[in-house]
Amino acid sequence: MAPSRHLDAATLIGYSSGALPVAFAAVAASHLELCAHCRAELRAADAIGARLIEQQDGAPLSATARDALQARLVEDIVVPRRAAASAVADPDLLPAPLRPWFGERYSTLRWRAIAPGIHMLRGGDAGPDGQLLMLRTASGKRMPMHGHGNNELTLVLRGAYDDVLGHFGPGDVADLDAEIEHQPVTSIGAACISVAASDAPMRFNGWIARAIQAVLRI
Structure with missing residues (x-):
C-alpha cells in the first residue's frame, strides 16, 4: 500500500535545495524511497528551483549546471525507485539512506531497551543540527504524551500507530x-x-518520562 502521509512542502523544498540538516535529510530520503507521490513533488520542486536560478542569473543554465541538475534528478528520483524495488525483493533491508546510520538489515539491529515494550537505537553523529533515532514499540503500546521542542520528522518503517x-x-x-502535542x-x-x-528535545508531561529522557538525552 502506498504511503498516505507525506512530506510538508517546506520540507521538500529544503531537501531540494540541500538545506535540511543531515538527520532530517536521511528521514526525508527514506520516505522518498518509499513514496512515488513525494518523488513527483520533489521533481517539481527541483524544476522550480532550476527556473529560479535562471531568473536570478538572467541567463539560461550552463551546460555544467544542467548536468549537475540532471545528476540530482537521477539521485532523487531514479535511485530511490531502484532502492524501493530492492527492498521489496528483500524486506529485511532498511531503506538505503538509513543504512550508513544503523546498518543494512532489520535482523541485525542491536536494540536497547529503554522502557517496557520500547526499544531504541541511536544513529551515528548527526552533527549539531539534530539527532536520528530508531524506535521499536510493542503492539498496543500507549506512548507518553509529549510535544516537541522544535521540529521532528518521523517515518514509520513497520507496523502502525494512531494519534x-x-x-x-x-x-x-x-x-x-512545536505546536503538536500527541500520544x-x-x-x-x-x-x-x-x-x-x-532538532530539539521532546517535551514530556509525566515525571517518569522526563526522568528517562534525561538519562537517554532524547
Whole structure:
C-alpha cells in the first residue's frame, strides 16, 4: 500500500535545495524511497528551483549546471525507485539512506531497551543540527504524551500507530513542529518500527518520562 502521509512542502523544498540538516535529510530520503507521490513533488520542486536560478542569473543554465541538475534528478528520483524495488525483493533491508546510520538489515539491529515494550537505537553523529533515532514499540503500546521542542520528522518503517493526527502506517511520515502535542498508540499486531529526526528535545508531561529522557538525552 502506498504511503498516505507525506512530506510538508517546506520540507521538500529544503531537501531540494540541500538545506535540511543531515538527520532530517536521511528521514526525508527514506520516505522518498518509499513514496512515488513525494518523488513527483520533489521533481517539481527541483524544476522550480532550476527556473529560479535562471531568473536570478538572467541567463539560461550552463551546460555544467544542467548536468549537475540532471545528476540530482537521477539521485532523487531514479535511485530511490531502484532502492524501493530492492527492498521489496528483500524486506529485511532498511531503506538505503538509513543504512550508513544503523546498518543494512532489520535482523541485525542491536536494540536497547529503554522502557517496557520500547526499544531504541541511536544513529551515528548527526552533527549539531539534530539527532536520528530508531524506535521499536510493542503492539498496543500507549506512548507518553509529549510535544516537541522544535521540529521532528518521523517515518514509520513497520507496523502502525494512531494519534491525534490520525493513522500512520508503513511509509507514512509525520512532519511535526512545536505546536503538536500527541500520544501515539501502536496498532495491535506487529511491533511498530519508526525512525525520527529532531532538532530539539521532546517535551514530556509525566515525571517518569522526563526522568528517562534525561538519562537517554532524547
